[in-house]
Amino acid sequence: MRKKILLMGKSGSGKTSMRAIIFANYTSKDTRRLGATIEVNQAYFKFLGNLILNLWDCGGQDQFMENYFSSQRDNIFKNVEVLIYVFDVESFEIERDIFYYQRSLESLSSHSPNAKIFVLTFQKRKADILKYSKPLEIRCFQTSIWDETLYRAWSSIVQELVMNSSLLEKSLNEFSNVIEADEILLFEKTTFLIVSQSLRKQHSDLKRFEKISNIIKQFKINCNRFDTTFQSIEIKNDNFTIIIDTFTPNTYIMVIVSDPKITPALTIHNIKYAQKHFE
Numbered sequence: 132m133r134k135k136i137l138l139m140g141k142s143g144s145g146k147t148s149m150r151a152i153i154f155a156n157y158t159s160k161d162t163r164r165l166g167a168t169i170e171v172n173q174a175y176f177k178f179l180g181n182l183i184l185n186l187w188d189c190g191g192q193d194q195f196m197e198n199y200f201s202s203q204r205d206n207i208f209k210n211v212e213v214l215i216y217v218f219d220v221e222s223f224e225i226e227r228d229i230f231y232y233q234r235s236l237e238s239l240s241s242h243s244p245n246a247k248i249f250v251l252t253f254q255k256r257k258a259d260i261l262k263y264s265k266p267l268e269i270r271c272f273q274t275s276i277w278d279e280t281l282y283r284a285w286s287s288i289v290q291e292l293v294m295n296s297s298l299l300e301k302s303l304n305e306f307s308n309v310i311e312a313d314e315i316l317l318f319e320k321t322t323f324l325i326v327s328q329s330l331r332k333q334h335s336d337l338k339r340f341e342k343i344s345n346i347i348k349q350f351k352i353n354c355n356r357f358d359t360t361f362q363s364i365e366i367k368n369d370n371f372t373i374i375i376d377t378f379t380p381n382t383y384i385m386v387i388v389s390d391p392k393i394t395p396a397l398t399i400h401n402i403k404y405a406q407k408h409f410e
């Protein structure tokens with residue numbers, strides 16, 4: 132199952148940086164080494180085994196942009212599942228940015244009318260962007276390569292593409308009820324994006340999941356530097372236990388349990404027992 136994702140936006144807005152951080156284990160600092168993308172860089176990423184993300188990173192310099200709306204219009208905008216449009220926070224050419232954005236929406240509407248649209252920008256701009264997108268529906272996220280916001284946005288994007296996502300969530304809810312977990316998260320193994328979740332208890336920190344994605348991904352990158360991969364992590368305090376463990380061939384699972392009667396060993400046993408059901 133191949134899904135075409137278009138990454139568009141002005142040169143220097145950070146498209147290649149986010150792609151490199153999410154899919155190629157770059158740290159935020161590493162992105163300073165990246166050069167401008169010439170025309171379109173196409174890449175394929177295997178995701179959750181059966182899904183292939185076909186990422187079209189479209190260089191944002193003016194001469195390339197003009198081509199996307201003329202000679203390359205069909206090629207670029209047909210069969211698109213998701214458009215991710217990135218706005219540069221520091222841009223002084225807002226009118227020009229909006230002009231290109233609206234041309235992209237127009238081309239997308241005619242060639243891929245069912246595509247989902249995500250805009251990554253600064254929160255301050257959100258109201259304007261929503262206005263300029265009408266009548267199309269978009270989802271807007273504030274992102275920075277320097278914090279967890281990137282993971283929140285990209286987790287939402289890939290969740291749109293995962294097949295059987297409601298079935299997966301249902302199974303995760305059932306599993307969570309059986310093992311009496313407070314929360315369960317499922318991460319894609321390579322990117323550490325959240326692909327599904329089950330929440331049985333409310334929590335005040337609404338950013339906690341993407342913070343975890345970000346922290347564990349950094350840990351994973353550090354493990355890679357020492358030529359090793361991490362298998363599992365167990366954190367325990369007086370109030371709860373957190374277990375992060377390899378799960379299916381394409382996922383890691385995180386289980387949070389606060390009932391003191393449920394030991395970490397029992398939770399780990401249950402995770403191992405459930406693996407086959409989720410494969």
Ligand code: GTP
Nearest residue numbers: 142143144145146147148163167168190191275276
């Ligand atoms: P083109 O390939 O020319 O279209 O540009 P691009 O949109 O791919 O930009 P790129 O990812 O190459 O980023 C340009 C520079 O901006 C890099 O040096 C990044 O480190 C920096 N950058 C990217 N995203 C962010 C961000 O969210 N915050 C800050 N402060 N800098 C960023």
